[in-house]
Each structure stands twice: as structure tokens, then as C-alpha cells.
Amino acid sequence: MIDKDVLKRQNLPQHIAMIMDGNGRWAKKQGKQRVFGHQAGVETVRKVIETSVELEISYLSLYTFSTENWNRPKEEVDALMNLMVESLNDNIDELMTQNIKLNAIGDLSKLPEYTQTSLQKSLDKTADNTGLMVTVALNYGGRDEIVQMTKEVAKKVKNNIILPENIDENKINLHLYSHNLPDVDFMIRTGGERRISNFLLWKIAYAELYFTDVLWPDFNKQHYYEALADYQKRERRFGKTSEQINNEL
Template sequence: MLFEGNIVHNTELQFTQIPQHIAIIMDGNGRWAKQRDLPRTQGHIAGVKRVEEIIDYAQSIGVKVMTLFTFSTENWSRPEQEVTMLMTIVKTVLQKKLKKLQDQNMRFQVVGRMDRLPEHLLKEFQYVIDETKNNDGLVMNLAFNYGARLEIIDAIKSITQSVVDKELAIENIDEEVVSSRLYTKNLPDPDLLIRTSGEKRISNFLLWQLSYAEFYFSEKLWPDFDIAEFQQALLDFQKRERRFGHVSAPEISK
């Protein structure tokens, strides 16, 4: 381990093999709060602090894109008070952290259905997107009011309309065309998916884009997912052989 400021760098990490796009399902905020007899909103606030720490470290080691599953289309079923508080927390954090995003040359964007979100949050999203659009550092990508099945349905509708309008021939529909109609069309597919809290499922998240990603499941609740655990996820990724559907190269006998 090496120290740099307040960060402990794991010397086993190969900085030439850092995943370029990391997607995270940040699970466990509510359980973290319950374990401490705190309101669920306190778990979300603790989770936000962890986001900032992980994003800062990711940028420092050369990660290009971080996609964070922040609010799913299924999360509307939660208590109204909790949903309202989540929206308020996100808006407040963006207002407070815009200068930091600018100072660190980060670009902010959001993927998901925007039609159901409150106007005040939509305006904040758009403001931060516009203010950071020319930055060329790490992309902080929030999946908000996001559901992968709905994303695929929207892509199918878009492609179908292009066929009806004679802008696209059916025989020309391929993976590239489908990818170009997804919410993430301007981003590379994730190399690594991390999910916290011990759950081992992807919960309607980036179903198309995760086709060849490596998965890392952590037992830690999101507010407890520290830099050391993040480094373990990266080390695990670096030990994998990414074959993309192919077989391993045969070993040459000596």
C-alpha cells in the first residue's frame, strides 16, 4: 500500500488495466440506516458522501465513465416522503458540487425517462449538464428514473419509426443501430459492474450494455463501500480474462 494524501493506493493495482467505464448499483442505504436506528434518508445522505469519495478516486486512477444507478423506474413504489427527499437530496448535492465538477473537469449527464420528474429537478439536471458539457474529464453519468426494459422499448420504437419513415432499411438493423438508440448512445459499454449489499442480481439495469461486462458483488452496504473495497473490485477485474464470447488462447507447451 502507498499513501497519497488521504488515499491509500494498493500497489497490486495495474494502472494500465483500469476499466474505462464502471457501472455501480449502489444498494444498501436503507439497511445501513436501519442498522443504526436512523431514518432511511440518513442512509441516502451517507451514500452521497460515499459517491463523492469513490468518484474522486476513480478519476485519480484514470476511469473515464462512472454510471451510478441512482433512481430506478421501480423506486416510485417507495413511500412518497422518501421519494421526495431523494429528489431534494440530489438537487441540493448538484447545487453544492457544481463548482467541484468544474474544477475537476468532470462532465455530468443523466440517462433515463425525464417525463415523470419534478420540474425543479429537471431544471437543475439541465443546468449542470449545460455547465459541464465542454469538460473532457471523467463523465459522471446518473441513471435516474431508469429502467433497462423501458430503455430497450424506447429504442425499438425509435428504430421502428425510422423504418416507417423510410430512413432505415430493416436489413440494416444491427447491434450498432440498436446501441445508437439507447439512452447511453454517446458512452462506451461498461467494463465492470459493481453491486453492493450482497445482492447478486442486476435489477433491470443496463441489460444491453452489460453483455460483456465483468461483475463484482460486494457484501458491504453502499455507505460502507470504501476505497479499499473499490480497489478489491478493481483487482478482481484485473485478474479476469475478458474473452467477449471467444475461447482462451491455447497455452504453448515448452
């Protein structure tokens, strides 16, 4: 068993991103429809947020609905949108109690109107909270984010608002959906797959990646602790040598 206080005495990531994979397979193992797995996954989200608050993590980003997820059966997409609204409505008081700020990234204009309305209410209500920022990525794709950023920057260059020679990483970042987030320190993916699936491509340049076979609805506090303990064993060099890093300590 890994102890929370031991984790907190060592270096913890500031920004954690999670690819919450395995809901459908979990439901299939139970002999139930995929939506049952998504419902169970919501409870895991709640527990992960709670644990992140306890550990004083600053940013938690959740891959909630990708641009590719529209290709799923309509019944599943509708169920996911309804579940999103239900979850926001049921947990808004808890977000306020824990001083959590909700954030959303992606092309939100493509979401159903009732989902947009519910989401905006929650964003507005938590806007002044100063604790953990929970970002939900909705109708989000990393490549789409870069395409939209490119269009915005190109438009400003065309209108002489930005000079081409002044384009740098900071300018690029300012035009991303995720402009208000720092780089990801640690990305966790559940469900056994070993890929990043188009999530936060710009922000994960130097992220540590962690993959677990645990399906998302089964991912519990100890699994989270194990992932973080693994992160604490790693040496993040950012292009430097181990000797340089050690000399800076």
C-alpha cells in the same frame, strides 16, 4: 492494503457501472430513517468519483433512481429528489475543478420540474469538460430503455428513414438512452444482493460482475481497490479461447 499505483500499472476498466445498494439497511442499523442512509450514500458517491478521477477511469455510471423506485413511499421519493438537487448544487464547483462531465440517462421528463431544472444546469455547465464522464441513471430501467429504443426505430422504419435490413447493433445503440456510453467493462453492486436489477441491460453484455456485502454508505476507497484488483485477475475472452487471448498478447 492495496496500493493505487500498483492498480494503475495494470489493466483497469474503462467503463465502471455501480448499483449503489444498502442505504436503507444501513440507516436501519443506525436506528434512523431511510433518508439518513441516502444522505450518507451521497458522501460515498463523492468519494467514489474522486477515486475514479485519481485512477483515470473514463466512465462511471451510477444507478441513482430506477423506474421501479417510484413505488417507494412518497416521503422517500420526495426526499431523494430533494437530495439530488441539493447534491448537484453543492458539488457543481467540484465537478468543474476536476474536469468532470456530467451525463444523465433515463426518462428525465417524468422527474419533478425542479429536479429537471437543476440537473439541466449541471449538464450544461459541465458539457465541455473532458475528464471522467459521470452518468446518473434517473427514472431509468434497462427494459424501458429497450422499449423506447424499439419505438424510435419502428417509427423510423415506418417513415422509410431506416430500412429493416439495415438494422444492426450500431443502429440499435444509437437509439438508446445510453447511446453515448461504451459497453460496461465492470459492474459493481454493493449491499449483498446478487442481481443486476434491470441496469444497463444492453451495455453489460460482456461486463465482469462483482458483488460485495458492504453496504453502500460503508463502501470506501479500499473496497473500491479490492473490487478493481479482482477485476484485474479475470480473463476477458469475448467468445475467444484462452489460447487465442494469450497469442494476442
